[in-house]
Amino acid sequence: MGYLGEQIPKLGFGLMRLPMLGEDVDIGQTKEMVDRFLNAGFTYFDTAFGYIGGKSELAIGEALVKRYPRESYQLATKLPAWADAKNAQEAKDMLTTSLKRTGAGYFDFYLLHNLGAGRTRFFDEYGIWDYVQEQKAKGVLKHVGFSFHDKAEVLEEILQAHPEMEFVQLQINYADWESDAIQSRACYEVARKYDKPVIIMEPVKGGLLAQPPEPVQKVLKAADPKASCASWALRFAASLPGLITVLSGMSGLSQMDDNLRTFAGFKPLDGADAKVVEQARKTLEAIPAIPCTNCRYCVKGCPMEINIPGVFKAANSLSVYGNLESAKGNYGFETREGNKASACIACGQCESVCPQHIEIIEALRTAVENFE
Template sequence: MSGDALTNTPKLGFGLMRLPRLKSGKIDVEQTSQMVDMFLDAGLTYFDTAYVYEGSEEATRKALVERHPRDSFTLASKINARLGCVDAKTCKAQLQESLRRTGAGYLDFYLLHALQSSNRDNYDRYGIWDFVREQKKRGVVRHVGFSFHDSPQMLDELLTLHPEVDFVQLQINYADWESPTVFSRENYEVARSHGKPVVIMEPVKGGRLANPPREVAQILRHANPDASLASWAIRFAASLDGVMTVLSGMSTLDQVRDNVGYMGDFRPLDQGEREAVERARQALAGVEQVPCTACRYCVEGCPRDIPIPDVFEALNQELLWGNPTRARKEYAEAVRGHGGAGDCIGCRRCEGTCPQHIEVTSWLRRAARDLA
């Protein structure tokens, strides 16, 4: 690729966290390869994976790196100072393992992963800020940033302490724009006040905005019956000033086809469209739901082996769709062979790692009461 990737990156990026899987649980590399080809054929180039995305870096090698010229795409991965890390040595070793898994030779973008108050000290204690800066000097990584899930005050402090970072990755979507726990708007404004380009994650909130409650869908379909519901969410995020790219965690060929259809030749939201999205946001704010994006960070280390995201998905069947029969059926399937919601011992380990800052134990009690 030619030019500066910080300024020339197309507005849509391919998030490699939610790739299609076979019945065996392994990533479907054949389908992923087709998705990668369709994405590149549309003139799009940015791919995002991470050390802790199970199987993702290996699938990236097979579907992307081994099949396309290295200069035809840019690749991001991440170092995580909490998951898969017990000390400075094991944490720093993640970079070489990511390079081995991907076979990429170098990483165009490298991020400190999911920075928040519960893990911030680890990045300092293990010397990760200095480590990634050294790797940039060596050319092993080209651009350094961090993904972030905490308050605007903490973001401002980090960017003041570390002005050397090239970009910031933030959770931004219209549902969380005024959220008092995700701080989408406020964190975006802090990043821009420091002059940092923004990579956006979770623009469709783990797929939830592709299938929102009926009243929300009606507002958007009335505004444009031909536009997919996911397109409103992604175009909202991509229309913000200073956004480098918007990551869509695509799982099917149809999702890629839909996304590249309106993002291959991106057009920002006009005034009428912005007003429609605001009406949708207000309608969504009035609907009770568990704001889980199914990142599954909470599952690792749960002493009762509770499949927390699956429990919440079942509970949302009742909350969002008023379907308690289906909710109980999905719950029973989710916990078969695992711990149930009522088995939670309240250790709150899950809450310490949750990027959405969900009161997990409270919602598990609700699920145990309503679904078990």
């Protein structure tokens, strides 16, 4: 007997970064992307209540649900109880809204969105764990799981507390595989330990691994001049066992076509390929960055409650990948629940306890210049 999702093709269409025409989704191009995706034999679509302010769910209703038989694809969406919902009823109503926007009738895969850190408690307080099981019993939801952004030990705690969860969605890519902050490998290993099939998100790290730093590109192009850098990242992710699918957030036809080429007659990484990717990872790792290990000693006594490791994560994204827009997005996410780097009063408490002896105050000043 196979595992849940074993027969689903291993490229999934992530609907977070759809092509846009001004403030609206480009429905014409989205329809063409949906057509190419399905015609190539792929069937998994992933959206969320909050993607593009709800426009993603509306768009996939137009481009997919209204145009294809419901049984010919799998549609996933997510419930973010920690965002915008002021009480349990508002959180539960998100499912009703998602069903109305998409017109799908039911969701094949339904996810509690972005568990970890301080966000998990909202699902506990609002009774969402029981609610989704009730909806599953009614046939509104076929399979229920969650997406996750936190440490492996936190993932294990959730899986121990909620064995009824059928699958997990994790950020996995070769850049984050050994990351102390993301812990891709460690989280994947926890999911395997508990026999939960995995959906992979961010396999190309939000597009950063499609155009990695020049030294990394040289490693990949030397091994295969014809292969795109994105294809190496996707093959790394899709070569892991126990997957439901690998989501790629495609925002145009060229990205769709490149991904379809990668997965046409898909070949997992062999031994030589794995060595190339490991060389690329180590090359990326060697690019100078703030040597923060996310021990969080600096945070415990910060009078301004600045998420210093989060600020450094964004700063390192900028220094390694050179993508200011992406790094600013990271910075906004990391400082969303507390003060920004500009709140620093230069008291020096953080520097007095930093095991890596980082010049934190100066690094925060640089972050202010770059991101605020």
